[in-house]
Structure formats: structure tokens, C-alpha cells
Amino acid sequence: MRTKLLPLLFVAVAIGLWSLVSSLQIFSNLVLPAPWEVLEGFVEEAASGRLYQDVVASLFRVTIGFGLAVILGIPFGLWMASQPVLRDMMLPVVNFFRNLSPLAWIPFAILWFGIGDAPAIFLIFIAALFPIILATFAAVENIPSVYFRVANDYGMEKGEILRKVTFPAIAPQVITTLRVTAGLSWLVVVAAEMIAGNDGLGFAIWDARNGLRMDLLVSGMIVIGIIGVILDRLLVQLTKIPGVRWGYEQ
Amino acid sequence: MSSKTEEPIIEISQVSHAYGSVRVLENINLKVMRGEFIAIVGPSGCGKTTLLNIISGYENPDEGSVCRRGKLSMIYQKDGLFPWYTVSENIELSLRHITKSEQRKKQTLSAIRLIALEGFENHYPHQLSGGMKQRVELARALSGESDILLMDEPFSALDYITRLKMRGELVTYLRERPRTVILVTHDIEEAAQLADRVIPMSSRPGSILQVREMTPPRPRSLTDPAVTNMVGELLKLLNLQNGHHVVNIKKGEDHAL
Amino acid sequence: MLYKHLKRWALGALLFTVLLTFLRFEPWKFEAFQNTRSLKIIDVGFLPVTCHLTCPVTDYASQTSDSYRYDSQRFQDFPTMVESIRGGRLEATFMIVPLAMKLREQGVPVRIVYLGHRDGSTVMVRPDLDIADLRDLRGMTFAIPSKYSNQYLVIRRLMLEQGVEPEEINFIEMPPPDMPGALSAKAIDAYFVGEPFPASSELSGEGRILYHVKDIWPNFISCALVVHERLIEEHPDLVADLVRGIAESGEWAEENREEAARIAAPYFRQNVEVVRHVLMSPPDRVSYRMLSPTDQELQLIHDIALETGILEREVPISELLDRRFIPDDIRPLQIQ
Numbered sequence: 069m070r071t072k073l074l075p076l077l078f079v080a081v082a083i084g085l086w087s088l089v090s091s092l093q094i095f096s097n098l099v100l101p102a103p104w105e106v107l108e109g110f111v112e113e114a115a116s117g118r119l120y121q122d123v124v125a126s127l128f129r130v131t132i133g134f135g136l137a138v139i140l141g142i143p144f145g146l147w148m149a150s151q152p153v154l155r156d157m158m159l160p161v162v163n164f165f166r167n168l169s170p171l172a173w174i175p176f177a178i179l180w181f182g183i184g185d186a187p188a189i190f191l192i193f194i195a196a197l198f199p200i201i202l203a204t205f206a207a208v209e210n211i212p213s214v215y216f217r218v219a220n221d222y223g224m225e226k227g228e229i230l231r232k233v234t235f236p237a238i239a240p241q242v243i244t245t246l247r248v249t250a251g252l253s254w255l256v257v258v259a260a261e262m263i264a265g266n267d268g269l270g271f272a273i274w275d276a277r278n279g280l281r282m283d284l285l286v287s288g289m290i291v292i293g294i295i296g297v298i299l300d301r302l303l304v305q306l307t308k309i310p311g312v313r314w315g316y317e318q
Numbered sequence: 319m320s321s322k323t324e325e326p327i328i329e330i331s332q333v334s335h336a337y338g339s340v341r342v343l344e345n346i347n348l349k350v351m352r353g354e355f356i357a358i359v360g361p362s363g364c365g366k367t368t369l370l371n372i373i374s375g376y377e378n379p380d381e382g383s384v385c386r387r388g389k390l391s392m393i394y395q396k397d398g399l400f401p402w403y404t405v406s407e408n409i410e411l412s413l414r415h416i417t418k419s420e421q422r423k424k425q426t427l428s429a430i431r432l433i434a435l436e437g438f439e440n441h442y443p444h445q446l447s448g449g450m451k452q453r454v455e456l457a458r459a460l461s462g463e464s465d466i467l468l469m470d471e472p473f474s475a476l477d478y479i480t481r482l483k484m485r486g487e488l489v490t491y492l493r494e495r496p497r498t499v500i501l502v503t504h505d506i507e508e509a510a511q512l513a514d515r516v517i518p519m520s521s522r523p524g525s526i527l528q529v530r531e532m533t534p535p536r537p538r539s540l541t542d543p544a545v546t547n548m549v550g551e552l553l554k555l556l557n558l559q560n561g562h563h564v565v566n567i568k569k570g571e572d573h574a575l
Numbered sequence: 576m577l578y579k580h581l582k583r584w585a586l587g588a589l590l591f592t593v594l595l596t597f598l599r600f601e602p603w604k605f606e607a608f609q610n611t612r613s614l615k616i617i618d619v620g621f622l623p624v625t626c627h628l629t630c631p632v633t634d635y636a637s638q639t640s641d642s643y644r645y646d647s648q649r650f651q652d653f654p655t656m657v658e659s660i661r662g663g664r665l666e667a668t669f670m671i672v673p674l675a676m677k678l679r680e681q682g683v684p685v686r687i688v689y690l691g692h693r694d695g696s697t698v699m700v701r702p703d704l705d706i707a708d709l710r711d712l713r714g715m716t717f718a719i720p721s722k723y724s725n726q727y728l729v730i731r732r733l734m735l736e737q738g739v740e741p742e743e744i745n746f747i748e749m750p751p752p753d754m755p756g757a758l759s760a761k762a763i764d765a766y767f768v769g770e771p772f773p774a775s776s777e778l779s780g781e782g783r784i785l786y787h788v789k790d791i792w793p794n795f796i797s798c799a800l801v802v803h804e805r806l807i808e809e810h811p812d813l814v815a816d817l818v819r820g821i822a823e824s825g826e827w828a829e830e831n832r833e834e835a836a837r838i839a840a841p842y843f844r845q846n847v848e849v850v851r852h853v854l855m856s857p858p859d860r861v862s863y864r865m866l867s868p869t870d871q872e873l874q875l876i877h878d879i880a881l882e883t884g885i886l887e888r889e890v891p892i893s894e895l896l897d898r899r900f901i902p903d904d905i906r907p908l909q910i911q
Contacts, residue, residue, distance in 0.1 A: 099756065128599040131592050175658055182664030183618070183648055185599075214397045217376065221392050222411045222462075236402035236577050266648055275649065278752045279845040280775045306584065311577030314401035314444040402577055 101282040106290070109283035118272070122288075123295065125268040126257050129185055133192025134253045141197050142242065145204025146234070155205070162201050170195035170256050177260070188260040188268070195256040196249040203245035207238035240307070240315020247303045254296045269295075326387070327352040327466060327498050328373060333382035334523075335368055341523035342368050346382070348517070348526065352465070355492075355499045355536065357513035359506055359552065365524025366502045370470050373500065388465030388498065391458075395471040398455050399443040405454050406430065406439040412462030429461040432494060433487070449480040453487065460495045467497040474505065482540070485511060489537045506556075510548040511538055518555055527555060617806075617813060618648045620656050620668030621798075645817060652750075653721060660685065666806040667817065669798045672873065673880045674723040679890045684804040686897040689818045690868055691798035692825065694789045695853070695861030696726055697773035699782040700765040701758060706785060709737045709744070718749040718757065718766035726767040728879045729792050758782050769797055770853040770861055771845065778852055789859060796872060807897065818900040825863030827907040832858060867901045 083103055089095070090102035101109075113119040148155050148162075170191050177187035211234065219233045261270025269292050276284035307316055328350040335343040342365040350356055358366045371377040374390055391412065392398075399408045406426045416422045430439055433453040443451050452472055459467055473481045485508060492499070503509055509516045516530045530548065532538075538545050648665070650656040653674055659665035660683060669691050678685050700706045709730070719727045727746070734741065749757065754766040755773075759781035766773075776782025788795040800821065807814055828835040832854040840847035853860060873892045880886040 099759070124595065124598045128595045131588075131595050135588065135592060175654075178655055178658045178664070179662040182662060183659055212397045214394050215400065217392070217394070218398055218400070218411070220376075221390075222414060231578075233400070236400070239402070239577065266646065271649070278649075280752065280755060280772070280849065281846060309577060309580040310442070311402040311580070314442055317444055404576075407576075 099282075101286055105283040106286045109281065110287035110290075113272070113284060113287060119291065121267050122269045122272045123291070125185075126261065126270065127295070129188040129260075129268065130192055130250075130253045130257045132185075133189040133257075134196050134250055136189075137193050137196035137200055137249070137253075138246065141200030142204050145201040146208060146230075148201065149205045149208035159205070162198055162205075165194075166198035166202055170252075171259055174260070188257055191260040192253045192256050196253050199249050199252070200242075200245055204238060204242055207241035208234060210241075211237045236311060239309075239312045243303075243306045243312060243315075246306070247300060250299055250303055251296065254292075254299060258292055323352045323354075325352045326350065327354075328387070328500075329385040330369075330373065331382055331385075333369070333372060333379045333384065335365070335372065335377070335379045335381075336523075343372075343379070344523035344525040346524075346526060348529075350498060350500065352388075352498055353496060355501070355512060355514045356517060357501045357503060357509035357515070358517045358519060359503055359509045359556075360519035360524065361521050361556065362504060364519040364521035366519055367470055369519075369524065370468055370500065370502045374468055386466070389463055390466045390468055391460075391462050391464035393452075393455050393459050393467065393469040393472045396448075396451075396475045399451055399458075401443050404440045404442055405435060405446070408443070408454060409458045409461055412458045412464075415463065425461055429457040432460070432491060433457045447480075448476045449484060452476065452484060456488065456491055460491055460497065465498060467499045469499065469501045469503075471503055472501070473508065474503070481505070481508070488512065506549050506552045507540065507545070510545045510552065511540055511542075512536065516548065516552065518552055617645050617667060617817070618665055619645050619817070620648045620650050620659065620665050620670075645820070653723070657683075660803065663805075666803040667814070668801055670801040671721065671724050672796055672799050672876055673725060673728065673885055674721070675799060675801045676877060676880060676886055676890050676895065677723060678801075679895050680886055680888060685801045686804060686807065687799040687868065687873070687895055688802050688807075688814060688897050688900050689800040689821060690796055690866040691800060691821070693794050693796060693862040693865060694787070694859065696729075696767065696769045696788040696795060696797055697777075697784055697860075698730075698765065698767045698786040698788075698791075699754075699758060699773045699776050700785045701761065702780065702783040704764060706765070708785075709734055709739050712765055713739060713743045714745070715764035716745045716747060716762075718747055718754050718763045718768075720751050720768050721748055722746070723885060725795065725797050725876060726769075726788075728876060728883065728885075729788065729795065730767055731883055732879055733791055755779070755782065771849045774852045775846070775849045778849060787860060794862075794865065794872070796868060796876065799868065802897075811900070815900040815902075819902045819905075822866060822902055822905045823907060825866060826905050828854075828863045830907050867898060868896065870896065 086100075087103050090100065090104075110119075148158055173191055173194050174187075177190045181187040181190050215233050215237055216229065219229045224232060257268065258270035258273070261268035262274045269288055273285055273288040273292075276282070276288060307313065326349045328348075330346055330348040330350075333343055333346040334341070346369060348356075358369065360366050368377065372379050373384055373386070374392055375384075375386070400411075403411075406423075409426045409429050410422055413422045413425050416425065427439075430436055433456065435450060435453060435457075438446065438450070443454070446454070455472070473484050476484060489512070501509065501512065510532065514532055514536065516532060518527045518530070519525065520527050530551075532544065532548065534542075534544060648668075650659070650668075653671075656665065656668060656670065657674075657678065660668065660678070672687065675685055675687055700712075704711075706712060717730070719730070721727070731741065734744070747763070749763070749766070751768045751772050754763070754768055755776040757763045758766060758776055759779070765785065773782065773784070777784060800818065802814055833851065836847060836851040836854045839845060840850045870892050873896060877886065877890060877892060881889065
């Protein structure tokens with residue numbers, strides 16, 4: 069109860085203060101739009117159907133880009149951990165790319181993929197891929213060797229070990245990384261949509277800025293934040309799977 | 319109650335082993351009889367874990383040979399249970415050869431009853447105490463078809479009181495499901511209380527100092543004069559060899575190689 | 576246990592993806608498209624600098640055909656737009672004229688085929704400063720959208736006339752949307768940019784008009800419609816259609832300014848007050864007529880660009896300008 073009520077209380081107080089400052093008209097609306105203007109802007113966006121379009125566009129890009137990164141990143145991380153040569157060859161490379169801001173890829177994203185969905189998906193893919201590879205790899209490296217001995221003691225075959233030992237052993241760490249990278253993807257899609265295109269929440273924010281509609285800008289920010297929180301809450305459910313809880317409760 | 323027979327189940331002959339230039343084991347010779355309880359004691363770095371690994375076949379000795387006439391099961395100091403499996407799923411690992419799931423369930427249940435963890439079947443290891451976890455390990459090792467139980471510092475991660483209790487429980491379980499046991503430990507008291515024969519080892523390179531027969535037969539109380547005498551003798555013996563190690567041995571802070 | 580759960584999650588993720596893909600592409604609408612047979616979609620790029628008001632109407636123009644459709648693509652900055660043109664992803668765009676010249680100079684085969692509008696730019700200054708002309712701006716900070724912008728060229732020419740040296744005013748490049756805010760925060764002292772940003776400063780009382788561009792450079796050219804030669808070769812009819820669409824919608828906007836403001840404002844998240852202000856007060860603040868550029872006009876811009884070092888070598892106007900697609904008879908678009 070307390071953890072639910074306290075944030076609500078804080079938000080209520082913050083909005084109260086915001087309303088007070090706005091009604092005193094200390095700042096121009098260009099600097100700080102009033103809460104009721106933001107609400108009106110939100111209603112306007114929702115009623116026009118544009119909000120729905122933008123949310124679908126952004127979610128679509130994140131889902132595809134992030135999904136591709138998961139589908140390719142986890143197997144690659146496993147593969148890397150299993151082949152010493154590959155590991156020695158790729159580890160510095162993966163580390164290098166992980167430390168590059170995905171936004172640095174923007175020019176290439178546009179040159180290679182043009183405008184629209186593809187470059188944004190590419191940027192999200194790049195942003196999520198390397199942390200996922202690295203986390204999978206590190207998780208495999210960190211599995212206590214005793215698990216493999218036990219698996220061996222009880223006569224498990226190679227494929228069985230992968231399914232029944234390696235995979236469950238890395239699951240908690242990989243799930244944590246998925247949560248982090250999903251959040252990262254959400255950050256990147258908003259940034260990527262600011263570059264080019266004609267829909268998406270990032271586009272909406274920049275369009276609002278160009279139109280000097282600070283109310284729409286703030287309502288866009290709030291929508292982005294809320295969806296980000298919902299995505300994270302959704303992925304937190306992954307940590308509640310009985311077979312992975314040990315990774316978070318030890 | 320000693321179930322010791324005159325039939326050798328493990329024969330270790332002239333085993334020597336080195337890691338690079340470090341000689342870990344030097345000319346180890348030992349015959350273990352079926353039903354016997356052997357305790358190998360010694361300071362950390364004396365090669366007792368390496369010896370256990372060689373007995374289990376996990377490592378091959380540089381020289382010498384090991385002959386086993388039975389199936390093994392192993393108990394580790396910690397993390398031997400898969401944290402992603404429940405208590406019963408962990409125990410079922412040793413029952414994988416049973417194809418009928420009904421029978422497997424029945425045996426799992428009887429193992430859980432043996433360690434008195436009814437009601438915890440669907441708990442995960444991280445929800446159990448250290449002692450409970452080691453009991454599950456014991457149940458798993460004892461419910462398979464194995465003849466030989468190898469234990470590598472099984473109780474050293476537990477607190478002293480729990481350790482005392484676990485010794486008693488081990489005795490009870492072995493009465494139900496007799497096994498040949500090789501226990502590796504740095505807990506002299508544990509060795510003296512549980513084993514038929516106690517084998518102190520020196521370190522670097524590890525070699526067998528003596529082989530001590532324990533009388534009277536198991537089980538023994540901790541305050542049995544035979545046990546306390548043996549503890550004193552072992553302390554003296556190891557102290558003479560490696561004086562500074564004794565402190566560590568008593569505190570149980572030492573970890574296996 | 577674990578795999579049972581993971582399978583359920585994988586299935587959920589798959590369903591989520593499929594659902595989003597459906598919502599994104601709305602395949603149930605494709606059928607309607609197919610009925611009108613191979614719809615050719617042409618992306619038309621623009622920047623929210625000065626053509627912001629013509630683009631909605633341009634978009635409207637595309638509704639007149641059932642064989643092609645123009646999608647306006649909003650860009651945030653010139654580098655991205657240039658990258659898209661170089662990458663072959665964008666073949667038609669609104670662009671500030673000196674930048675088109677610069678592209679041509681660098682060997683990118685683009686041509687100016689039409690203009691977006693005339694006038695429609697304003698020099699704004701801080702209302703609390705006593706500024707009568709550029710001489711009063713000596714030592715002050717002056718924001719321009721880009722040094723490749725016509726606005727900058729106009730100011731440089733005006734400085735020459737008023738005897739102000741280039742280094743006497745501190746020019747900074749700034750994204751146009753930030754200018755009104757920067758002016759009200761006194762971070763800058765003046766700016767020169769296309770509408771509707773000056774109008775918003777004026778309406779909020781946080782900026783004062785120093786010059787309408789029509790007063791210092793009549794028939795000012797800001798943005799031109801720039802088309803890649805490939806599109807001209809492959810689809811001259813589409814280019815002609817696009818130009819006619821812009822011309823007719825411009826003509827319509829001239830005759831229905833109030834209505835144009837109402838349509839354009841929500842189309843691109845504009846405040847309708849600001850847009851009406853741009854279009855109505857005064858009505859000749861921005862013009863959508865005479866959008867055919869003359870050689871002399873472009874030559875003048877070219878020469879100043881050369882003088883100020885924006886261009887490094889001459890770009891023949893005859894190669895740059897292509898007036899073939901401009902219709903002789905421009906009627907107002909029929910908008911219901």
C-alpha cells in the first residue's frame with residue numbers, strides 16, 4: 069500500500085505546485101505550460117487519433133528491433149562463451165560496440181535504411197544487441213563449475229546440459245539485462261524518431277517543439293514515461309517465474 | 319554399527335599428481351572396503367580434494383591408478399543443488415534411470431521423508447536453510463543406485479551447531495541406506511566421530527601420514543573418550559607437521575584446494 | 576517449469592509483435608489501395624523553417640490524384656536531409672536555396688523546380704532594447720537558422736549597406752524552434768528566421784519586429800522545391816504534378832487565408848492563433864504567388880553566397896534551375 073500511495077502523493081503535490089506556479093503566471097507558456105493546457109493538448113492528440121498512431125509506431129519499432137536483438141544476441145552470446153577462439157576474437161569487438169552510443173549510428177542508419185521504420189529499428193537493434201550478447205556471455209562464464217559437475221555426475225548429455233543447466237543458470241542475469249535493454253530501446257526509439265520520419269512519439273515531441281506547442285510536448289513526455297514504466301512493469305513479471313526467482317532473492 | 323566388509327571397493331595404488339611444478343599428491347596407496355567409512359583429514363592445500371577428484375574420475379592422476387567397483391555419488395561443499403529446481407526436482411536428478419514417473423515420484427517422496435522435509439517438496443533451494451540444503455543433497459545422493467558416497471567438506475559451510483546435528487542425521491540416513499563413504503574434511507572432530515578409519519594427510523606434497531582405525535565402532539558420541547583422544551592425537555600429529563595450520567583447522571575457516 | 580513459463584512468454588511476445596505489425600500496417604486498408612492500382616508514393620522532405628505552412632497544403636494537393644501520393648517527410652536538420660538525398664532515399668524536398676547550390680557544387684545532381692513561398696521571414700529583436708537598425712546590434716548576439724540560409728545572406732547584404740562589418744555582430748546558428756524561447760530568456764538579442772516562429776514571439780509580447788523581409792528584400796526567396804535529376808528523368812509527370820499541386824494550393828491559400836490557417840494548424844501541431852497571425856497580419860507577410868524564380872533572383876543569391884564564402888566556386892544557374900514543370904495557368908485548388 070505504502071509503496072503505491074507515496075508516489076501518488078508525491079505526484080499530486082508536484083502537480084499542485086505546478087498548477088500554482090502556472091496560475092501565478094510567473095513563466096511564459098513557452099517556458100512552462102500549465103497542467104490544464106497539457107491535459108487539453110493530450111485530449112486533442114488522443115481525439116485526433118494521432119496519439120494512437122504515434123504509440124503504435126514507436127512500440128512497433130521497439131518490438132521488432134528489440135526482438136531481433138534478443139533472438140540473435142542470446143544465441144550469439146552462448147556461442148561465444150562456448151568457443152574460446154570466438155570469445156578471444158569477439159569480446160573486445162563486442163565491448164567496443166557496446167560502448168558506442170547508438171545515436172552515433174544515426175547517419176549510417178539514414179544512409180543505409182533511409183527514413184521511416186527501418187532506421188529506427190536498426191538503431192534499437194544496435195542499442196540492444198551488444199549488451200545482450202555481453203550479458204549472456206558473462207552469465208555463462210559466471211556459472212559455478214559445480215553445476216556442470218553435478219550435471220555430469222547424474223549423466224547429462226551435452227544438449228541436455230545446455231537445456232537443463234546452462235540456460236536456467238543464466239536466465240536471471242539475462243532477464244535483468246532484457247529489462248535494462250528494453251528500457252534502453254525505448255530511449256533510443258524516441259531519439260531516433262526525432263531525426264526523420266512522420267510518426268512516433270519522438271516525432272510527436274519534436275513536431276510539438278517545432279510548432280511551439282509546449283503543452284503537446286509535455287503531454288508527449290508524460291505518455292513516453294508512462295509507457296516506459298508499463299513496459300518495465302511487464303518485464304518485471306519475467307523475474308517472477310518460479311525457476312528464476314533464486315537469482316533475485318539470494 | 320559398522321557395516322565394514324573385507325571386500326575392497328576402491329583401490330588406490332601409487333597415485334601421484336602435480337599441477338605444473340607443484341606436487342600435490344605423492345605416492346598415495348589406499349584400499350577402501352565395501353561398507354567402510356573413511357575420513358581424510360588435513361590442512362587446506364594437502365591435496366585431499368584433488369584425491370577425491372581422482373577417486374571420482376573427474377581428474378586423472380599423473381601416475382598410479384584407481385580401481386572402483388561400484389557407482390559413485392558426490393556431495394559438494396555448497397551449490398550442489400540446482401537453484402532452478404525444486405527440492406523434488408533436485409532429488410529426481412539421481413532417479414533419472416527410472417523411466418516410470420510414478421515410481422520416480424514414489425522414491426522421491428520416500429527420500430524426502432527420510433530427511434524429514436515433507437511439505438518442502440516444491441520449495442526452491444534458496445528458500446531453505448543451509449542445513450536443509452545439505453540434507454537435500456544427502457537425500458539426492460542416497461536415493462540413487464550408487465554404492466559409494468564421496469563427500470567434499472559437506473558441512474563446512476554450516477554453523478557449528480548445525481554441523482553437529484548434520485553428523486547425527488548422516489548416521490541415521492546411512493543406517494537406512496548403507497553406503498561406502500569417503501569423507502574429505504578439515505574438521506578433525508567430524509572425522510573422529512564418524513569414520514571407521516581416519517587418514518590424516520600432510521601437505522605439499524600431500525601424502526598419507528597414518529591410517530588410524532577407530533574403536534569402538536560407529537556411531538559414537540562426541541564425548542566418547544575414543545573420539546576426544548583421537549582429536550588430541552590428530553591435532554598433535556598435524557601440529558607437528560604444520561604448526562601454523564592448526565589454528566585454521568580449528569576455526570574451520572580454511573577452504574579446500 | 577521454467578520452460579513452460581518461457582514458452583508462454585515467447586508466445587505472448589509473438590502475439591504482441593503480430594498485433595503491433597497489424598496495427599502498424601493496417602493491412603485491411605491495403606485493399607482499398609490496390610483498387611486504385613499501383614499507387615506511387617513520393618516522399619517530399621521539408622524542414623520546419625519557412626515552408627512549414629506550405630507543406631500541409633502540398634500534402635492536400637496530393638489528394639487530387641489517384642495514381643500517386645505525396646508523403647511529406649519532416650526532417651529535423653539539414654545534414655540528415657542531405658544524407659537522405661545522397662543515400663538515394665529522398666528525391667524531392669523543400670530546401671533553402673544556398674544549400675541546394677552547395678549540393679550542386681558538391682556534385683549532387685539536384686535541381687530547383689519551384690519555390691515554396693516568398694517573403695515570410697522576419698527579423699525579431701528584444702522588446703526591451705532600443706534597436707532601430709543593424710548598427711544598434713553591434714556587439715550583440717544574432718541567431719540565424721544556418722549560414723547556408725538566405726536569411727543570413729540578406730542580413731549580410733543589409734550590413735554592407737548600413738556599414739556594419741561582419742565581425743561586429745555575433746552570429747550563432749540555432750534551430751528555429753529554439754529562437755523564440757532564447758529571445759524571451761535574453762540568451763540572444765535578435766534573430767532572423769522564417770515564420771511562424773517570429774509570429775509566436777510577437778504574439779507573446781516577447782519579441783519586437785525590426786524588419787519584415789519584404790521591406791528589406793522584396794520577394795524574398797527562402798525555400799525552393801529541390802528535385803533529384805533521377806526523378807526528373809524517370810518520372811517527369813510526377814514532378815509536374817507536384818509542382819502544379821503546390822502552385823494551386825498556394826493560389827488557394829492566397830484566396831482563403833483564414834481557411835488555410837485553420838487547415839494547416841492542426842495538420843502539423845501548430846497553434847492556430849499563430850498561424851492565423853502569420854497569414855493575416857499583415858496579409859502580405861508571406862506570399863504564395865509568383866513562385867517561379869527568375870534567373871536574376873537566383874544569380875543574386877548565388878553571387879552573395881560566393882562573396883560570403885558559402886560557395887567556393889560558381890554554380891551555373893542554368894544547370895540548377897529547371898522551370899519546365901511550372902504550369903502557365905494556375906487555378907486555386909478545389910478544397911472541400
